[in-house]
Amino acid sequence: MKSHSSTLLAEVRTFRQNHPDVRYVDLIALDIPGRFYGKRYPVEMLEKVAAGSPLKLPQNAVLLGAQGGLFKIGDYCFHDGDPDANRRLVPGTLKPVSWEAQPLGQMLITSDGTEAPIEFEPREVLAKVLERLHRKGIHPVVAFELEFYLFDKKLNDGLPQFARDPLSDDPDDQPTLHIERLSRFAPVLDDMVQTAQAQGIDITVVTAELGPGQFEINFGHLDDGLRAADWAALFCRSTRGVALKHGYRASFMAKPYLQHPGSGMHVHVSLYDAAGNNLLATHQQQPLRHAVAGCLALLPHCMPIFSPNHNAFRRLGGTVNAATKACWGYEDRDACVRIPESDPRNLRIEHRLASADANPYLVLAAILVGLEHGLDAAQEPIAPLNEDRTSGHDFPLEMLEAVRAMQQQPVLREGLGAEFVDVYCENKRQDHLAFQQEINAREYRWYL
Structure with missing residues (x-):
């Protein structure tokens, strides 16, 4: 001490x-x-x-x-x-x-x-999961990816406006997935990266995404899960601050536009033993398949964590690369659990379901409990999407149903802590009910 x-x-x-x-x-x-x-x-x-x-x-x-x-x-x-x-x-x-x-x-x-x-503090929940895995000789290596939108700093009657492109006043004139958009917004993006690096965060890749003013940031892989989640949390804070300084508003809101892709939190996880061997790659990748099966089995019960608010559920409507079932696949971005192509040393899962505004400590904790459950149960997963495009388990698509599914799940209660699960579910339920306590203009148009 x-x-x-x-x-x-x-x-x-x-x-x-x-x-x-x-x-x-x-x-x-x-x-x-x-x-x-x-x-x-x-x-x-x-x-x-x-x-x-x-x-x-x-x-x-x-x-x-x-x-x-x-x-x-x-x-x-x-x-x-x-x-x-x-x-x-x-x-x-x-x-x-x-x-x-x-x-x-x-x-x-x-x-x-x-x-x-504090049993229900998010960082403590993750710390307990990691400690338990370490006792079992399992050492995760983790990397987060975060998508976000840039908007104009000023709202228009409470609604977001497209980020002002320095080269064009036309909000539709933003090249999708092109390197040119990175150049157009280089001053703010460069400041975001440099500021994050000054916070000790390892930024690797910056990508222009499909939505207008949408970008993705990749972080380096870490053998410290707590620190990896720290990076994701701190990046959100610094990015919002830097955006305001440049006259923009940065948002990790899951689905700011119905007509454009939502923003996700993708988490890459590989598992190693104390000697540095990739556990997922052993025995003809059988542990990988078991881990996938565990993730998919618990995924429907983790939806309040992966989609933590009313807006986050809007992202799950079958638009670009957003799954509507608990499914998996090799090199398939339509899958919740994707297996990127890699050599045995770097074999990993990419969990793609969580929204960008989810709590990174809890998202990682839920994924790790799923992997742990799969390794313990040693069951084979359902068919991958590469073999059957209809493969997958249903999961809840609204908050109250999702809370009910989470609160009674025994593996989650044991893996994340019963006190945390009860507190978290009630927090989400109350938040959702509070959100509903407002009559909007559309409701008057439809029912007045």
């Missing part, structure tokens, strides 16, 4: 030396809907925390709804006295914030690794 504190203290002191103009640091963590909460600390107080002073925030901050409000979930929020819970600093995450008007820093905090971790 002492060496851990000394390492953190050295990190804070080095940061202060390198950034003497920074007076405050945002201490941040991801809540259940995937939004950051936290506190802004004077940098000299951060040094005291790094040296061992307690860091406490309200436990129930993790339970915030999509709009920041609290819901009654069991005895939490309104019958528990709103207690504080210990957090700790995540080493290696203290970085400068370049997109704000004043010099700032930011650093991740978490309850995992504390004396009493």
Whole structure:
């Protein structure tokens, strides 16, 4: 513990030396809907925390709804006295914030690794899954890919406007999948990449996607699943900030336009043993098929995680590369679980179903539980799409049905934690019901 504190203290002191103009640091963590909460600390107080002073925030901050409000979930929020819970600093995450008007820093905090971790904190849920896999001799290597849209900074009557192309006023004049669009938006995209790299994030590939103003960012592969999810979360935060600085609005909303492709979160996962052998490639790839079967079996019960809000379910309507059934295939982007072509060393699954605004810690945790279940059950999967284009299991396409499917699933309750599953499902149910408490103009047109 002492060496851990000394390492953190050295990190804070080095940061202060390198950034003497920074007076405050945002201490941040991801809540259940995937939004950051936290506190802004004077940098000299951060040094005291790094040296061992307690860091406490309200436990129930993790339970915030999509709009920041609290819901009654069991005895939490309104019958528990709103207690504080210990957090700790995540080493290696203290970085400068370049997109704000004043010099700032930011650093991740978490309850995992504390004396009493919060059972429903997303990072803690993932930490427990990874710890269990490591005890079994399974070591995941993970890489995220995130799609997002750029919009004009100003909304038009609350509706998004296409991003202003510097070379054209015509919103339809945005070359799809062309390198030219990367050139047209190079100033903001380059700033996004450089800012992410300054946060310690390994950005590899930038792609112009099918939608107008839509892009995809790929991250490097990591043998630390927590850090991989940290990268995805931090990238969303910095990208939104950089976009605003350039006069745009960056959004990871799952389906901002009905007529254009939605934005997904693709997760690549391979599994290795302690000696570095790819477990999925052994025995004529039989473990790969078992892992796929486990993912597909649990996928219908994980939909509140993969599609965490009403809008995310709109993405699953059978448009470009968005599956409508739990299915798999080799080199097939219509599949939820795709097996990219690779050599045995790099054999992996690509899980493509989650929306870009899903919580990366929970998405990865759910995928890993599926892989673990498949390896334990050792069952063969259904036919791949390459052999049967109709192959696949149905999954829920609306939130309340999805919550019911998730809450009673015994493998998920054991793998992710029963307390987390109950809390998460009630949070999603309440959020969905709160979203429905508004009559829109179309409802009056149809029924008045």
